[in-house]
Amino acid sequence: MLRSKFEEELEKLYNQFYAMGTEVVGQLNKAVRSFVTHDRELAREVIEKDEVVNEFESKLEKKSLEIIALQQPVSQDLRTVITVLKASSDVERMGDHAASIAKATIRMKGEERIAVVEKQINEMGKAVKQMLEEAFEAYINLDSDRAYEIAASDEKIDNYFRDIQNLAIEEIKKQPATLFAGKEYFQVIIFLERIGDYARNICEWIVYLETGKIIEM
Amino acid sequence: MLRSKFEEELEKLYNQFYAMGTEVVGQLNKAVRSFVTHDRELAREVIEKDEVVNEFESKLEKKSLEIIALQQPVSQDLRTVITVLKASSDVERMGDHAASIAKATIRMKGEERIAVVEKQINEMGKAVKQMLEEAFEAYINLDSDRAYEIAASDEKIDNYFRDIQNLAIEEIKKQPATLFAGKEYFQVIIFLERIGDYARNICEWIVYLETGKIIEM
Numbered sequence: 001m002l003r004s005k006f007e008e009e010l011e012k013l014y015n016q017f018y019a020m021g022t023e024v025v026g027q028l029n030k031a032v033r034s035f036v037t038h039d040r041e042l043a044r045e046v047i048e049k050d051e052v053v054n055e056f057e058s059k060l061e062k063k064s065l066e067i068i069a070l071q072q073p074v075s076q077d078l079r080t081v082i083t084v085l086k087a088s089s090d091v092e093r094m095g096d097h098a099a100s101i102a103k104a105t106i107r108m109k110g111e112e113r114i115a116v117v118e119k120q121i122n123e124m125g126k127a128v129k130q131m132l133e134e135a136f137e138a139y140i141n142l143d144s145d146r147a148y149e150i151a152a153s154d155e156k157i158d159n160y161f162r163d164i165q166n167l168a169i170e171e172i173k174k175q176p177a178t179l180f181a182g183k184e185y186f187q188v189i190i191f192l193e194r195i196g197d198y199a200r201n202i203c204e205w206i207v208y209l210e211t212g213k214i215i216e217m
Numbered sequence: 218m219l220r221s222k223f224e225e226e227l228e229k230l231y232n233q234f235y236a237m238g239t240e241v242v243g244q245l246n247k248a249v250r251s252f253v254t255h256d257r258e259l260a261r262e263v264i265e266k267d268e269v270v271n272e273f274e275s276k277l278e279k280k281s282l283e284i285i286a287l288q289q290p291v292s293q294d295l296r297t298v299i300t301v302l303k304a305s306s307d308v309e310r311m312g313d314h315a316a317s318i319a320k321a322t323i324r325m326k327g328e329e330r331i332a333v334v335e336k337q338i339n340e341m342g343k344a345v346k347q348m349l350e351e352a353f354e355a356y357i358n359l360d361s362d363r364a365y366e367i368a369a370s371d372e373k374i375d376n377y378f379r380d381i382q383n384l385a386i387e388e389i390k391k392q393p394a395t396l397f398a399g400k401e402y403f404q405v406i407i408f409l410e411r412i413g414d415y416a417r418n419i420c421e422w423i424v425y426l427e428t429g430k431i432i433e434m
Contacts, residue, residue, distance in 0.1 A: 058431060058433065062431055065299060068285065068295065069291065069292075069295060075286075078285065078286060082285075082302070085299070085302070085303065086302065089303065089306060089307075089418075090306075169396060169400060172396060173393065176390065176393060179386060179389060179390065179396075180386060183382060183385075183386060186400050187403055187404070187407055201306075214282075216271065216275065
């Protein structure tokens with residue numbers, strides 16, 4: 001195979017990972033929207049589309065392994081492939097978590113809810129979505145300085161996580177009939193918090209991709 | 218480098234992944250034990266030792282990348298390295314989740330609890346631990362037939378997950394003072410359920426390692 005053909009394959013892999021990321025940002029956005037607007041139709045759409053995310057992962061894994069085995073890439077090229085190979089699992093898990101939020105939307109049918117908590121969950125969802133979008137932008141721009149900044153914004157998400165739990169506990173005490181909804185809130189914010197955690201991991205891989213350094217943010 | 222030296226390195230990598238797995242099984246075991254026996258001392262030990270698991274991951278990642286870059290392994294050898302590279306993130310996340318359970322133990326200090334729920338969480342924890350142990354055994358024995366069986370046992374964990382939620386909701390309704398504990402229960406079982414999910418992933422990598430096939434269990 002000609003070198004130029006190899007470069008083309010590599011660029012395609014790089015872009016496909018970004019495409020997978022874009023897909024998951026959309027999934028997260030719709031999942032949170034379905035949850036806070038109680039839109040089960042939209043939730044079902046997210047659940048169905050999780051398959052697309054899973055297929056992205058298997059394709060990217062297969063392609064990465066094929067490139068490593070057949071082309072034996074080195075230095076930056078190798079790092080491009082390794083990053084996709086490693087980080088695609090994280091993106092797939094983000095997709096899983098978005099689907100889990102959508103499933104919570106469906107279970108919530110007819111349950112008594114807590115509007116102030118859902119408002120906060122919406123805000124937390126927006127913060128996570130922003131972090132995720134920025135992480136994929138930093139990836140496509142190969143910008144490890146930005147990656148460090150974005151990873152630091154995970155703190156904001158951790159604050160939402162803590163505050164929403166306290167708020168929900170106070171509210172459920174006042175209205176015990178919201179307990180089932182409360183259970184879903186406690187779990188949905190875990191999914192959001194984990195997505196933030198995975199986004200931080202993507203940032204670590206951007207640094208590896210640009211610098212070759214394996215770091216812990 | 219002589220071929221035999223390379224083989225030695227590869228075997229060491231293979232064994233170190235197993236050692237990391239063993240470490241995480243221990244962490245999970247202690248985390249669940251600390252949670253159900255309200256042992257904050259033990260919980261702190263788990264939290265501190267999470268660092269050891271993280272170090273395992275960075276070492277295994279670095280070593281895997283080094284082997285790929287310098288030795289350009291092929292076929293089964295390459296698969297050995299790829300499996301460690303991919304699956305070590307899963308094992309690290311399991312360790313994170315064990316630490317999260319230990320942190321819940323500490324937050325529960327002085328809170329009113331629900332004994333029947335904790336008993337079930339203990340059972341769920343045992344099932345997850347068994348699944349995990351078996352997955353690492355199948356890895357070290359390179360037994361993909363077993364890997365399929367083990368992956369299927371994830372269903373048992375999903376049943377615990379559902380049943381414990383229902384039980385906890387009923388019990389909190391009866392004793393509203395247990396709400397804070399209830400929040401922790403809802404979250405601890407998510408961590409356990411996710412560990413089961415990661416164990417299923419390890420099983421997928423065992424199949425890849427033995428057969429070269431990338432599958433979804």
